[in-house]
Amino acid sequence: MSEFALPLWAALPAGLLLLCGGLLAFIGSLGLLRMKTFYARMHPPTMGTTLGTGCVLVASMLVSSALLLRPVIHELLITLFVLITTPVSAMTLTRAALHRTRMHPDNRVE
Amino acid sequence: MNAFFEFAANFASVCFGAAMIVALIRIFLGPSAQDRVLAFDTFYINGMLTLLMLGIRSGSSVYFDVALLIAVFGFIGTTALAKFLLRGEVIEP
Numbered sequence: 400m401s402e403f404a405l406p407l408w409a410a411l412p413a414g415l416l417l418l419c420g421g422l423l424a425f426i427g428s429l430g431l432l433r434m435k436t437f438y439a440r441m442h443p444p445t446m447g448t449t450l451g452t453g454c455v456l457v458a459s460m461l462v463s464s465a466l467l468l469r470p471v472i473h474e475l476l477i478t479l480f481v482l483i484t485t486p487v488s489a490m491t492l493t494r495a496a497l498h499r500t501r502m503h504p505d506n507r508v509e
Numbered sequence: 510m511n512a513f514f515e516f517a518a519n520f521a522s523v524c525f526g527a528a529m530i531v532a533l534i535r536i537f538l539g540p541s542a543q544d545r546v547l548a549f550d551t552f553y554i555n556g557m558l559t560l561l562m563l564g565i566r567s568g569s570s571v572y573f574d575v576a577l578l579i580a581v582f583g584f585i586g587t588t589a590l591a592k593f594l595l596r597g598e599v600i601e602p
Contacts, residue, residue: 405514414517417565421517421524424558428528428551431535437544444551447528455521455558459565459573466568477561477577481554484584488550488591495594496543 409465413458420454423447437496445485452481522562528555546590553583 405413427447434440456474463471532555535548557579564572589599 405511410511410514413565414514417514417517417521417562420558421521424555425524425528425531428531428555431548431551432531437541437547440544440547444547444554448551448554451558452554455561455565459561462565463568463570473573477557477573477580480577480580480584484580488584488587491588491591491595492543492546492550495546495591496541498595499541499543 405462406465409461413461416454416458416461420451420458423454424451427451438493441489441493445489448481448485453478518562518566522559522566525555525559525562529559542594543591546587546594549590550583550587553579553586557583 424447427443427445430443430447431440434443456478460471460474463474529552532548532552536545536552539545539548557576560572560576560579564570564576593599
């Protein structure tokens with residue numbers, strides 16, 4: 400798979416970050432399935448997206464910096480974008496859900 | 510040490526794939542429309558992370574641009590869907 404040889408200072412933290420990021424994203428998505436109400440379901444995926452994306456992007460920065468032998472920071476673009484847009488979309492979605500519950504009280508968001 | 514990194518990369522890829530499957534189940538199962546939009550949000554983020562994992566494992570930087578595009582268009586899609594649920598129209602006159 401990965402035929403290149405990573406130095407130890409990059410492989411160890413990058414591997415740990417990938418383990419953490421994968422677990423966080425999976426737990427966040429699992430919360431999407433397990434929670435009972437919509438407003439409870441808003442919470443878990445945000446943890447998964449923010450922390451999981453942060454972990455994976457820092458790992459990606461470490462690996463590409465170690466491979467190219469110079470600091471590579473263009474992954475910060477995605478981190479910044481996700482950090483800005485996740486709260487915006489969550490807030491818009493919650494406002495839409497509140498509006499729909501208020502307009503049609505009979506089919507409530509359980 | 511490369512064995513540990515390879516194991517971590519495989520583990521993370523499997524986790525993101527499983528997270529995408531869970532989000533798909535919620536898309537098909539979701540009782541209301543906003544549940545489906547929320548699951549779509551999670552789905553595209555996990556797809557972006559899967560692409561980043563491909564980029565890490567192959568060592569090429571092409572996947573980064575694709576991941577950035579997925580992030581941008583996924584945000585636009587989620588906001589448009591939420592706006593549609595809120596007002597019944599996306600672009601108002």
